[in-house]
Amino acid sequence: MKISVILAHPDPSSFNHAIADRAIFALEDNGHDVCFHDLYKENFDPVLPAEEIPRDALLSSEIALHCKQAAEADGFIIIHPNWWGTPPAILTGWVDRIMRPGVAYEFLENDKGEGVPNGLLNAGKALVFNTSNTESEREQKVFLDPLETIWKNCIFDLCGVHTFHRRMFNIIVTSTHEQRTMWLKEVEETVAAFF
């Protein structure tokens, strides 16, 4: 399977990078074809310009390539920390520019954009790995776990990717080496079981 792996964390020594490394190892070990983007390393421009909004917009070669890869992917793995209950802006901008009409979703005939979109992505599955410094109970009760809604409902379900799993690793700031080692083993096992 072609699996698209998208990482958004600025620090190469972060636990998020360790998650990405382990996920890619597990995918390759299971014979998958990996398409990896480290958005900060690539200096991805997250700002959607006005002229790129129309469905038939002329896209730069970089954006067109990202769109082609997203359309062709059989699955996605998204990796990022919880920043204010949202993905880092560089990843939100990647969604703005790549999960675009005609690639990730479309509106049905005679629908000007007010209706329920039709998902277009070919990928059957999406896996999201997050990290945070908030207890799970507080994340759910006080903040209503916005990352679950964003990735599961607002993005993947809308774009036609209905098999979804998300794992939040917390609390990173007080975690021990042993804990992180176990979490990385869990990443490897989850990826191998999911794809």
Ligand SMILES: Cc1cc2nc3c(=O)[nH]c(=O)nc-3n(C[C@H](O)[C@H](O)[C@H](O)COP(=O)(O)O)c2cc1C
């Ligand atoms: C700009 C910014 C915003 C953050 N917002 C949150 C937050 O809303 N909730 C939370 O639990 N942690 C928050 N954090 C902490 C990060 O989630 C945490 O540092 C990260 O998950 C640790 O993973 P790493 O070791 O890969 O850096 C924030 C960190 C930064 C830099």
